[in-house]
Amino acid sequence: MPRYELEVVERQEPKPDHVELLLDAPSLAAALTPGQFAHVWTPGRLRRPISFSRATPDGRVGLLFRVVGSGTRWLADRRVGDRLDVLAPLGHGFPTPETGPVLLVGGGVGIPPLFVAAQRWAATHPLSVILGARTADAVVMVADFQALGLEPSISTDDGSLGELGRVTSPLTRWLARNDGGQVLACGPTPMLAAVAELVGDGRPCWLAYEQRMGCGVGACLACVVPGVGTDGQPEWLRVCHDGPVFSSRRLWWARRPEEA
Numbered sequence: 001m002p003r004y005e006l007e008v009v010e011r012q013e014p015k016p017d018h019v020e021l022l023l024d025a026p027s028l029a030a031a032l033t034p035g036q037f038a039h040v041w042t043p044g045r046l047r048r049p050i051s052f053s054r055a056t057p058d059g060r061v062g063l064l065f066r067v068v069g070s071g072t073r074w075l076a077d078r079r080v081g082d083r084l085d086v087l088a089p090l091g092h093g094f095p096t097p098e099t100g101p102v103l104l105v106g107g108g109v110g111i112p113p114l115f116v117a118a119q120r121w122a123a124t125h126p127l128s129v130i131l132g133a134r135t136a137d138a139v140v141m142v143a144d145f146q147a148l149g150l151e152p153s154i155s156t157d158d159g160s161l162g163e164l165g166r167v168t169s170p171l172t173r174w175l176a177r178n179d180g181g182q183v184l185a186c187g188p189t190p191m192l193a194a195v196a197e198l199v200g201d202g203r204p205c206w207l208a209y210e211q212r213m214g215c216g217v218g219a220c221l222a223c224v225v226p227g228v229g230t231d232g233q234p235e236w237l238r239v240c241h242d243g244p245v246f247s248s249r250r251l252w253w254a255r256r257p258e259e260a
């Protein structure tokens, strides 16, 4: 799989405990599918998977992450001019949506891959965006979506930004307003499960699923989750290789939450 040494050309701290590194990577920026991720080397640990947060016309890609442990702490300490050892682009991203309305639902650090989807499809599809997090400090990239002419509906659990509550409220309203369309979501598993349940079987629903990973390329089976085959029978899915984006119909917990 492609391995790159990529130079950090810009570093931002968009919110407390959140860092975005922009990397000089013209070939990646041109080839990226929204929802694909980078497996980033960090010293003395396994590589860490981080979704791409943007791809710019001048050949940069972004990695936007929340600092939660030693690997993301090390990454957050990188500075302009440093180089990152990156396997990318990995996994299967979101498929190009059919024509018709498309809703992007992002929760916390699930927001960045949906911005790549917005960059890719804002000009060709009617897009709506719902962003959510526990607090205002974890809602990222709002201004980036606005720069594309999109006005995200924002929900926070504590009401510190946007509507008080979960993304499920604006999602319910969007589903009532739109007969067809499709939903693309990335965020914590309980959020994805709620999105899958509300969207149901009537329209396409694609979920970007984050799972602890080892190799990142399908070899170690560290990331397997129970799935549902096209014949309705159980099958194991490797999140890194078969996903991380799955149709909600393929994930066992999204299909049969009572058995998860």
Ligand SMILES: Cc1cc2nc3c(=O)[nH]c(=O)nc-3n(C[C@H](O)[C@H](O)[C@H](O)COP(=O)(O)OP(=O)(O)OC[C@H]3O[C@@H](n4cnc5c(N)ncnc54)[C@H](O)[C@@H]3O)c2cc1C
Residues within 6 Å of the ligand: 037, 048, 049, 050, 051, 052, 064, 065, 066, 067, 068, 069, 070, 071, 072, 073, 109, 112, 113, 209, 210, 211, 212, 213, 244
């Ligand atoms: C495909 C994919 C894409 C991702 N994209 C992003 C992204 O765009 N931005 C971002 O901030 N994070 C993203 N993550 C999560 C990121 O990989 C983890 O936060 C990171 O690996 C943590 O490493 P660490 O050494 O800092 O923390 P660790 O010391 O490894 O863990 C710190 C804490 O975080 C928890 N944790 C670590 N990894 C995960 C995980 N994958 N899911 C749930 N809990 C976890 C641990 O259980 C522990 O409680 C993604 C994960 C996957 C699988």
Ligand code: FES
Residues within 6 Å of the ligand: 212, 213, 214, 215, 216, 217, 218, 219, 220, 221, 222, 223, 224, 238, 239, 240, 241
């Ligand atoms: S992380 Fe090794 S198979 Fe997915």
